[in-house]
Amino acid sequence: MTMGTRVYLARLAALPVFDPNGDRVGRVRDGVVRLRTTNRPPQVVGLVAEMALRRRIFLPIGRVTQMDAEAVVLGTGMLNLRRFEKRPNELLVLEDLLDRRVTVEPEDGQGPGKAAIVVDLGMELNRNNEYLVTRVAVRQHTGRLTRRGHTYQVDYERVKGLVGPTDTQGNANLVALLEQMRPADMANALQDLPDARRNEVAAALSDRTLADVLEELPEHDQVEILIQLDRERAADVLERMDPDDAADLLAELPKAEQAILLDLMEPEEAAPIRQLMSYTPGTAGSVMTSEPVILTPDTTVAEALARIREPDLSPVVAAQVFVARAPSATPSGKYLGMVHFQRLLREPPAAILGGLLETDLDPLRPQTGLTEITRRMATYDMVAMPVVDSSNRLVGAVTVDDVLDHSLPRDWRDRDVAGDDDGEPAEILPGAER
DSSP states (O other): OOTTOOEEGGGGTTOEEEOTTSOEEEEEEEEEEEOOSTTOOOEEEEEEEEOGGGOEEEEEGGGEEEEOSSOEEESOSOOBOSOOOOOTTEEEIIIIITTBEEEEOOTTSOSOOEEEEEEEEEEEEOTTSOEEEEEEEEEEOOOOTTOOOOEEEEEGGGEESSSSOGGGBOOHHHHHHHTTSOHHHHHHHHHHSOHHHHHHHHHHSOHHHHHHHHTTSOHHHHHHHHHHSOHHHHHHHHHHSOHHHHHHHHTTSOHHHHHHHHHHSOHHHHHHHHHHHTSOTTBHHHHSBSOOOEEOTTOBHHHHHHHHTOTTSOHHHHTEEEEESSOOSSSOSBEEEEEEHHHHHHSOTTOBGGGSOBOSSOOBOTTOBHHHHHHHHHHTTOSEEEEEOTTOBEEEEEEHHHHHHHHSOTTTTOTTTTTOTTOSOOOBOTTOOO
């Protein structure tokens, strides 16, 4: 970045980070600013990037050679892989400064200041090759629920209260940034926040978004966020989760609370969750999804392809269709077989599913144990297997992500343990010390 070029730090969030060879290192998660004496502008000392296995590392700003709307590029492949820890005189842009309520002093210094909310921080390179916060993008704070103030930029020196108690920090702009991310990335970002702010930000998400994010969080974080919601809101969020994930989350709550939340849910949404919770833990019935794609044998290939193209289906659920007699909701009519999406792509659009069935694999039973499920899926290279009851009705399907979720350690989603299996510090490459 050349001197005089201004970069806004919040806009870097979630951008990919590449090394000089074009290999992706990770994604930007935040910017790190160092506070200085008196009222001098904070110095931007680096970025926080998330690597594989959810490890967050520090990238010194001096090693960044390019920042634009598409990516951040480093000038070296030598990185300090030690997990990032914030120092006492440092603040994170998204976590600590975004959404702060501040006062913007008049340009002429005369009269009272105006209340505003921080939207972003702009940094520039000075003559000493330091990156300083020189501009602050703010939104006028109107104090009215129905009126949104206009956004404008001011010099850093005119902003008062940027560094202050956390109770002056809102959530709107951080929520807007998070909602541009994938649910798994949003979940990782939430784990970086202090517990109180994490719960506030989560509560500000839409029901659909919060449901998606909860499915990606460790169980203890799921429970903590859910119990902070009022019960009616919690029931609405549970309704929008996949039934198997909702059942797993409810299983972490006391029996009395489970009953209350299930009663608050719509009966048709609660029914599959109640059924999943009735199965013995560690069996196909307890880990399966009760909402696979189920079609009748007279359905055409064209209709089946249209169904699995629906964007709300996950890739593993859309990888195959299960064919059964009517009704097509679980528990279905008699289970007949399955058709993989690759077979659908090879067949004429007018062909019917009844003539394309794979019937050579025995379905799972609800009581089939996780070890046997894993063995059979690995043996036959399956991404999903049907589960049928004693009357040969389809009651669900076990997908490979269900198996992984229940085979990995319970805390595998927790950032504090991910990537640190040996308990030792990460390797530090020569010359990369912070």
